[in-house]
Amino acid sequence: MSGRDLRTPIIPERDKDKTPVLECVGLGIDFGGLTAVDDFNMTIGRTEIAGLIGPNGAGKTTVFNLLTKVYKPTRGEILLEGKNTANMNTIQVNKAGIARTFQNIRLFKELTVLDNVLIGLHNEMKYDLLSAVTRLPWYWKEEKIARRRALELLSIFCMEDLAEQKAGSLPYGAQRRLEIVRALATNPSLLLLDEPAAGMNPSETGELMENIRKIRDTFKIAVLLIEHDMSLVMGICEGIVVLNYGKIIAKGDPNEVRNDPVVIEAYLGKKGDIPC
Amino acid sequence: MKKNYKQIPMPVRYAINILLLIVFLVVVNGLIESKTISFSDSKIIMLIGINIILAVSLNIGTGYLGQLPLGHAGFMAVGAYASAILMRNIGASWLTIPIGMIFGGLVAALFGLIIGIPALRLKGDYLAIITLGFGEIIRVVLLNIDDVLGFKLTYGAASLKNIPKTTTFLNTFVVVIITCFVIHTMMKSRHGRAILSIRENEIAAESCGIKTTYYKTLGFVVSAFFAGVAGSLYAGYLGILSPGSFGFMKSIEILVMVVLGGMGSMIGSVASATVLTALPEMLRTFASYRIVAYSLLLIIVMIFKPSGLMGTYDFSLSHLLEKLLNSKRSIGKKSEKGGR
Numbered sequence: 033m034s035g036r037d038l039r040t041p042i043i044p045e046r047d048k049d050k051t052p053v054l055e056c057v058g059l060g061i062d063f064g065g066l067t068a069v070d071d072f073n074m075t076i077g078r079t080e081i082a083g084l085i086g087p088n089g090a091g092k093t094t095v096f097n098l099l100t101k102v103y104k105p106t107r108g109e110i111l112l113e114g115k116n117t118a119n120m121n122t123i124q125v126n127k128a129g130i131a132r133t134f135q136n137i138r139l140f141k142e143l144t145v146l147d148n149v150l151i152g153l154h155n156e157m158k159y160d161l162l163s164a165v166t167r168l169p170w171y172w173k174e175e176k177i178a179r180r181r182a183l184e185l186l187s188i189f190c191m192e193d194l195a196e197q198k199a200g201s202l203p204y205g206a207q208r209r210l211e212i213v214r215a216l217a218t219n220p221s222l223l224l225l226d227e228p229a230a231g232m233n234p235s236e237t238g239e240l241m242e243n244i245r246k247i248r249d250t251f252k253i254a255v256l257l258i259e260h261d262m263s264l265v266m267g268i269c270e271g272i273v274v275l276n277y278g279k280i281i282a283k284g285d286p287n288e289v290r291n292d293p294v295v296i297e298a299y300l301g302k303k304g305d306i307p308c
Numbered sequence: 309m310k311k312n313y314k315q316i317p318m319p320v321r322y323a324i325n326i327l328l329l330i331v332f333l334v335v336v337n338g339l340i341e342s343k344t345i346s347f348s349d350s351k352i353i354m355l356i357g358i359n360i361i362l363a364v365s366l367n368i369g370t371g372y373l374g375q376l377p378l379g380h381a382g383f384m385a386v387g388a389y390a391s392a393i394l395m396r397n398i399g400a401s402w403l404t405i406p407i408g409m410i411f412g413g414l415v416a417a418l419f420g421l422i423i424g425i426p427a428l429r430l431k432g433d434y435l436a437i438i439t440l441g442f443g444e445i446i447r448v449v450l451l452n453i454d455d456v457l458g459f460k461l462t463y464g465a466a467s468l469k470n471i472p473k474t475t476t477f478l479n480t481f482v483v484v485i486i487t488c489f490v491i492h493t494m495m496k497s498r499h500g501r502a503i504l505s506i507r508e509n510e511i512a513a514e515s516c517g518i519k520t521t522y523y524k525t526l527g528f529v530v531s532a533f534f535a536g537v538a539g540s541l542y543a544g545y546l547g548i549l550s551p552g553s554f555g556f557m558k559s560i561e562i563l564v565m566v567v568l569g570g571m572g573s574m575i576g577s578v579a580s581a582t583v584l585t586a587l588p589e590m591l592r593t594f595a596s597y598r599i600v601a602y603s604l605l606l607i608i609v610m611i612f613k614p615s616g617l618m619g620t621y622d623f624s625l626s627h628l629l630e631k632l633l634n635s636k637r638s639i640g641k642k643s644e645k646g647g648r
Contacts, residue, residue, distance in 0.1 A: 100515060126517035134515075140508035142620065143501075150498070151505045155517045157498045162524070164497030165490050174320075179496075218517050249460065 042271035042283055047077025053112045053222045053254040054099070059108035060278075061098055068094045069278040072108065076210050076222065076271075077169060081248055081255045083269035085262075085289075087298060090276065091278040092258045093135055096224050100132050113221060127155060131220035131250075132212040135227050135258075145191065145210055148199050149182040152217025156181070183212050188250075204231045209240075216247065222271050223247070225257040229264050237261055274298065291297030314633050321626040326333070329485055337478050350477055351545075356585045357480035358541050363565040363581040364574055365534030370563065372495060372570035373527040374507030376436040379443030380535050380562050381422070385554035386419050386446060387412035387536025389462055392471045392543040400472040405479055409540045416536025417529045419446075424561075428521065443559055450551040467550035475544035483541060486572060487534050494530065503527045507572075557599075568609055570616025575623040601613035621632050 043052060047105035049219045052075045069091045076082050084092050097103045099110060110117045110126050120128060131152075135226045142147050157174045165170050189209040194202065199210060208228055214221055228244070229237045241264055248255055261266050265272065266286045274282040274289060276298040282289050289295055316324075340350045362384060369377040391412030395404050427438040450462045462468055494500045502523045505513040513520055545551055566586050569576030587603075609616065 044602065056491070102511070109583055115526050122514040123517050124520055132515055134512065137508045138512035140505050140512065142508055143504060147501055149517065150511070151501050154498050154502055159498070161494065161497070164499055165493045175497075231481075234621055248490050 036179050040271075042082075043075060043077040043078055044270045047080055048079045052076055053078055053080075053113055055109075055111040056099075056112070057109045057115075059095075059098060059105055061094065061103055061106045067278055069098065069275075070107075072098075072275075072278075072280060074280075075253050076256055079248055079252055079254060080270050081244065081257070081268050083265045083272040083276060084256060084258045084273035085260070085272060087279075090275040091245055092275055093226060094278075095275070096132060096226055096258065098126075100130055103116060117294060126218055126220075129219075129221035130224060131215035131222075132224035133208070133226055133228065133235060135230070137204075137207050137211055137214075139199040139207055139211060139214070141198070141241070144196055145186065145199050145202070146179070146182055146195040148214050149185055149212060150178055151215050152214040153178045153182060155219075156217070156219060170237045173284055182217065185217055186245065188247065189213060203225060205236050208232070209243075212243075212247075216251065221253050223253055223255045225259075227258055227260065229259055229261045234263075237264055240264070244268055316629065316630055316633075318628050320639075324629075325625060332571055333478065333481055336481075340472050340477050344516065352589045354475060354477055354480045354541075354545055356550065356582050357477075357484045357588075358538050358545065359562070359565065359581040359585045360484050360578050361534055361538040361541070363560045363569065363577040364487055364491055365531045365538065366562050367533040367566050367569075367571065367577045368491060370566050371570075372500070372503050372507060375428070375524075375528075376432065377427075377439040377528070377531070378436050378556075378559050379439035379446075379561065380531075381558035382443030382446040382552045383416040383420060383535035384531040384539035384542065384558070385443075385450060385526075385551065387416040387516070388541030388543040388554070389450060389468065389539075390415035390536070391540030392468055392549055393461060395474065395540075395544065396468075396470060400474060404472055405474045408474070409483065409537050412540030412543075413533045413536040416539065417533035420529040420532025421525065422577075424525045424532075427546070428524040428528060435449055440556065440559070443554075443556060447551045447554055450554075462549075462551070463562060465550065465552075467548055469548050471543050471547050471549065473544055474539050474546045480541055481547075482607050487537070488578070488646040491530070493536070494575060499523070499526070541634060564606055568605065568614055570618035570620060573616065573618040573622055575621070576618030580617065596615065605622060 041078070047071070051271060054076040054273060056072050056074045060070040061068050072095060074082075084095060086092055094103065098105050101117065101120060101124075112125070112130065115128065116124055117128065140151060143151075157178055159168075159171050183192045183195060186195060189212070190207075191206065191209065191213070194206065199207065202210060212223075212225065212228065225244070225245050229240055232240060244255055246259070249254070257265075257269070272282075272284065272286055272289045272293075273280055274295050281298055282292045282295045284292070319452060336345070336353070339345045340353075345353070362380065366377070366380045369375050369380075391408035394411050395408040396403060398407070423439065423442050427435055427442075451464050452466050454460060454462055462579065495503070501527070502518045505518055505522055507522050510520055529568070549607065561584075565581045566577050569578070569580035613619075
């Protein structure tokens with residue numbers, strides 16, 4: 033891997049001439065004296081599926097929290113479709129086009145599956161409080177459209193029959209899928225998935241891979257995912273960024289990354305004679 | 309959702325509900341007019357109505373928003389005094405009641421906004437303490453403001469007298485119905501869902517693009533508004549106001565109604581407000597043990613049914629009718645349930 037330049041973007045050919053959906057330039061954050069993420073440069077193409085991997089505690093979720101402004105970056109810039117997000121908060125970033133799921137599932141557990149998705153569609157509906165209370169015609173119209181849209185989104189994962197069930201009563205895998213649907217409902221241009229395959233069995237993971245691809249193709253959005261399941265990462269990601277101790281140690285397509293000695297060292301330690 | 313699940317169309321649902329409510333209003337009003345229900349009983353019924361408004365409005369803060377405001381009696385006091393002072397000055401006419409109520413509600417909502425903006429930055433215990441403090445401040449201010457500023461407004465401990473006794477069964481329960489309808493429709497809209505999402509998971513709500521601060525404040529203000537409306541009904545009900553009746557215990561009394569009925573359940577709040585108002589009045593001889601009974605009841609409910617009597621279940625006549633309709637049609641077959 034001669035001349036690995038960690039600043040060069042990895043964008044698939046088809047997205048080359050379009051504005052990238054996300055550009056991070058020298059992103060970094062310190063917690064007191066601890067530098068959790070430093071000099072993080074990444075570019076994601078319009079319809080790219082990108083992966084963010086690294087050993088435990090490498091700072092992957094911190095990067096997600098920086099992108100969604102849960103944490104304010106100490107250094108660097110985040111450009112979302114060319115627009116600087118420096119002055120935005122979590123809510124505005126979501127409206128600007130980043131939706132995410134959480135590593136430890138954060139669903140609205142006591143509400144129905146349908147309501148969860150409808151909350152995702154909150155900003156898609158426009159009627160004000162007064163017309164909701166007096167139930168004016170456009171309240172019914174917008175609610176009807178939203179309901180249909182929610183069921184449509186649920187049907188991606190064949191979950192429309194579960195619409196009336198409580199979200200908290202769903203099995204683990206279905207809860208993860210529902211979180212993805214809820215994120216999609218906010219109409220993002222970039223979808224951040226934090227360990228979407230955690231707790232899934234191999235056949236479920238395979239299905240999830242298909243679905244992530246399907247989502248990318250139907251919604252024409254970019255996906256950035258954190259995952260420990262290498263079969264999923266290597267299977268669907270077009271570009272991979274490897275993080276260790278808050279710094280990017282490798283970047284490239286799955287094959288490059290898989291064979292990179294630095295990556296192997298980070299995961300397995302030195303003397304990399306064990307096959308990866 | 310199911311194809312052969314028979315549903316009642318929206319206009320029919322409304323018609324059934326409106327019809328039943330009108331029948332209820334007319335029948336009970338007739339019974340009161342004809343003295344079949346005694347005067348003192350009719351007073352209790354009015355008090356039930358006022359307490360229902362209080363409980364249902366507090367339910368926004370505790371049940372839907374998931375916070376613990378302890379100053380509901382404060383908002384009630386603000387609404388009661390504001391409308392009482394207004395009603396005394398404009399005299400009794402058919403307009404007095406609605407104007408007084410709206411004015412009382414708006415003043416209380418304004419206080420809700422002023423208190424809500426700083427208080428809702430805090431969570432749990434801290435919010436409880438701030439709102440508790442607010443309720444006490446209101447009571448103490450009402451008690452002393454005349455002496456301090458030399459006004460003749462609240463008459464402090466000597467109590468505000470000669471308020472037009474405008475509250476009747478009919479206007480109380482019309483307001484009860486309006487309150488329940490407004491809160492119900494609000495909660496079934498995108499705004500209501502946003503409020504619920506904050507209770508469920510604030511971080512996730514923000515990541516769904518929901519303006520959490522705005523919706524918390526909104527819930528708080530709407531809750532305060534209806535507390536103020538209830539307060540003005542209370543002013544017209546008693547005809548005399550003294551700050552002592554809006555103390556900390558009143559807030560707790562309302563909270564008990566909400567918790568007992570089930571946080572987040574409107575029918576629960578209505579039912580427990582009814583029972584907890586009627587019971588002590590019916591058992592006059594034991595009235596002094598009311599507080600003991602309250603605490604015991606709360607402890608028992610919390611042990612055996614922590615989510616309250618109704619949980620988050622909400623009664624819907626139309627759903628019930630639909631279920632009946634469908635179970636009749638599919639008697640031979642395995643009965644299909646349509647969600648819920």
